[in-house]
Amino acid sequence: MPTEIRARDIMVTRVITARPNQTVLEAAKLMRDEDVGSVIVCEGTRPIGIATREDIVSKVVALDKDPKKVLIKDIMNTPLVTCSADEDVINIARTMSKYGYERIPVVDFGKLVGIVSVREIAKVSSEAVEILRERFSITTEGAIEEINSGYCELCGNYSEILHYVNDRWVCDNCKDEAEEI
Ligand SMILES: [Zn+2]
Structure with a gap:
């Protein structure tokens, strides 16, 4: 059952982007300065991947790699899974559950226009929460954790x-x- 709530209704339109050849250190500073949990990696205007705070922790810090040397393209998640601005939140919840992605960029006519997260979707639809629970543990406080086991x-x-x-x-x-x- 579609909810009639679409990506465009709940997406965050302020999206921070990075270039594939930027270092992880630069991306980490960008995330801190902009107070965001992820950057969308773009080649020109085309979004090609996403790198999150969790990627920096698990693929760089925890492996004792040098964030000044590792490039964003080496830790970003590809292929980038996106949704359209008209996509129903139920479908987006299914995509998030399937891939285990907490954030999905919203693309309209090939252009990056926003980003939706598990948190925003969980807030607007209890049906979506049920779907998200297949893959994420969502506490009553709204904390979200991916279930990988x-x-x-x-x-x-x-x-x-x-x-x-x-x-x-x-x-x-x-x-x-x-x-x-
Ligand atoms: Zn096996």
Whole structure:
């Protein structure tokens, strides 16, 4: 059942962008100065990826890499999953659940016009919250955490961290195999 609430009704229109060849340090300073949790990486005007605070923590800081040397393009999430400004929040919730993305950029006629997050969607639709709960744990205080654990769809073993590869949730060991299918 569509909710009649669309991306354009709830999106945040102030989107901070970065270039693929900027360093992670530059992006981190940008996020701090602009008080945002993510930057959309654009090549010219075309959005190609997203890098979040969590990416900086898990792919740079926790691995003891140098944020002055690592480039945004090396830690950004691609392909970029976007939605249109007219997309219903239920559909966006399904996309977020499927990919485990907390933020989805909104693109209108090829142009980046805003960004929607799990938090905004959870606020406007209880039906969407049910869909989001398949993938995120949402507390009554509104805190959101991605649930990554579960059973691998290839080997069937339980894994604390599953990856979404070619339409399947797979464990670390099966990741390469899943990429080849
Ligand atoms: Zn497996």
